[in-house]
Amino acid sequence: MKLYPEMFFSPWHLIVVVLALIAFIGLIKGGYDRKTVLRSTGLSTLVFYFILTIPIGLITQESLYKEETMLTDLDQNFEDKKADSQLQSLKDYVVLHVGAYKNEDDADIVVYAGNYHESQTFNGHITLFVYDKNDEEVFTEMYRDITLAPGEKKKLDTSFTSQPMDTYRYRYETHPQM
Known part of the structure; x- marks a missing residue:
């Protein structure tokens, strides 16, 4: 499996920010102390990130792999045509x-x-x-x-x-x- 940067940082990852913000506000409204709010928000952000990254990674990896192989094959077709002086x-x-x-x-x-x-x-x-x-x-x-x-x-x-x-x-x- 080839890793692409788009698998780890995409516009879909903004969902993590929204969920972390909701968790942060909920913990503050719940009256928890500062240390608990920061620790729980950080842990929930990591959990949200990993839960969201797995499906995004699987979907993105397949489409980027197809695009990469298609462009490589397209370039190879042109090089073959050029080598045949066509x-x-x-x-x-x-x-x-x-x-x-x-x-x-x-x-x-x-x-x-x-x-x-x-x-x-x-x-x-x-x-x-x-x-x-x-x-x-x-x-x-x-x-x-x-x-x-x-x-x-x-x-x-x-x-x-x-x-x-x-x-x-x-x-x-x-x-x-x-």
């Missing part, structure tokens, strides 16, 4: 990567796109074709009006499928810039 037009600098993350009965399909051109923006449609092991089409998806600034990488879609998928292909349709 970079001739703007469309060649736009790379798509589809990743499947298996769950119990189905798979999460995550789609990322990146524009690796240094100065030109990509505007257009990207069509994705997903195939199974028998080279039969599982599904097709068109992403319309995609804009990718130079160097930009972004998540296009997340979907689910129970059908097995093996490979994918994609095609572009660019729009002239105005």
Whole structure:
């Protein structure tokens, strides 16, 4: 399990502050002495923090792991394309990567796109074709009006499928810039 800073300090952790404040005010209103109020508030803050961090950590770790692996694979796809000397037009600098993350009965399909051109923006449609092991089409998806600034990488879609998928292909349709 890889640890990310977002697992330990997120906007959701503000709940701990609110709960600690409620505990602090409740102890003061209860008439407890200063030492008991500070000790109990500190302990309750730690307990609240750990109770909240466990589910946040599990949820955040999975999504950040997917994002990290998708961006790494997207970069690798571009490097492979560059090594094959396939970079001739703007469309060649736009790379798509589809990743499947298996769950119990189905798979999460995550789609990322990146524009690796240094100065030109990509505007257009990207069509994705997903195939199974028998080279039969599982599904097709068109992403319309995609804009990718130079160097930009972004998540296009997340979907689910129970059908097995093996490979994918994609095609572009660019729009002239105005």
